[in-house]
Amino acid sequence: MLITCPYCGPRDVIEFTYQGDGNRERPEPASQNFEAWNAYVYDRLNPAGDHNEIWQHSGGCRSHLRVVRNTLTHEISSVAFARGDHGPRRKMEGKS
């Protein structure tokens, strides 16, 4: 299985770490909505077909990626930065 990292290009799956289901919504840290926390921690959609998931390119640029992958065929249809909604993570100033 190859995952095409937006920074590094197509790389073998062995360079990546699976971070799990990307559909889950993390409650606000101060939230006391226990049901929402329980759902976030334990409940999964687990679809047979396209699955939104988070991978980290831990053996490469270490970016967290949002990947859409088919759980029946392992075919990957899209890869984007996990923070893609806000564009790629900005370089932190003062650090190289």
Add this chain to the structure above:
Amino acid sequence: MAEYSALSLLANALKGNKDWKPAWRKPDPKASYDVIIIGGGGHGLSTAYYLAKEHGITNVAVLEKGWLGSGNVGRNTTAVRSNYLLPANTRFYEHSMKMWEGLSHELNYNVMFSQRGCLNLAHTPAQFDDYARRGNAMRHLGVDAELMTPAEIKRLIPALDISSNARFPVVGGLMQRRAGTARHDAVAWGYARGADRRGVDIIENCEVTGFLRDGDRVTGVTTSRGDIRAKKVAVAVAGSTGRVMQLAGVDTMPIESHVLQAFVTESLKPFIDTVVTFGMGHFYMSQSDKGGLVYGGDIDGYNSYAQRGNLPIVDEVMSEMLALFPGLARVRMLRSWGGVCDMSMDGSPIITMGPLPGMYLNCGWCYGGFKATPASGWCFAWTIAKDQPHDFNAPFTLDRFHRGLVIDDKGQGANPRLH
């Protein structure tokens, strides 16, 4: 119907083996049943068997999407053990172990249960201490466990590299002598035959496509072979749990489906007469009666419904095998395959009523469901028949996750990749 015995073997041999009856019928589905069990794997079949035998409920259908035993019951690496740490797991799996010990007689079907022992190798003093703790926990609940020294291990498994030059030297091990292996196909066939002769309809090539509902209550299923009604609908579909529950409108479950690969080598002369597990990774191996080494390791580690895996795990499993047994470097792998595992969020199973009225659920076996086959069916049948769990499966509820009552034997948290 023919019992299997030395006499019947001889009589049939003399008659050219032409008079053997099929082990189970191929009935068409009836319009309704008392109980429908979705899933004709080991757990579904044993559930049907114990419903009929222990509870007298024989108006039962087992619906199987493919052919009988085509899923994980025929794909696992056949190890049977009860060496758990937490009391809920230990009691349940020990009940299963005791059932295994009489299973061939119970079913009048040779499941080739061989109590050849299961040895967990420890590679650091801390790991050895941890195994001592687990062994003590097991013995506390009446399960056999013993610690072994490297010299004893070397006598048991001469091929193992226990020298200090090994990549991960062996400092000891935890042995359960009553553990072992069984012939997995025979387990499915034996339960199928036993259930069938008590009146259970086993319906193959019958895929459930939806659920019949009366309000919230489940009143039957729609299938590729027509609608079938039932007072009680039991789900025992392992890796397909997510898909089937979605048909019932239950969108999320504390389950992820992952693929686990298994491997077998060409046949060798007797090489190892126990089940051995590696402590510095995840690897386990035994030798089949045909001589092939049967072994496996970790799940691939990402959601998958494909019954095949990827190469990185193949690579990892082989390297772990060679770390333990350098002498196997030239042995050829004959076959590899994958099965879809229903990984739960705490590594422990779910056997419970619900989550909808009229429905019963059996899932979350991770990659350890084979050894549970007798007790899983026995407890599930009890739960279906009496509408309450037996003490053995009372802790294995679906709502335990939201209630903070998880049974996490390895302490890995809600991360199925690591269980």
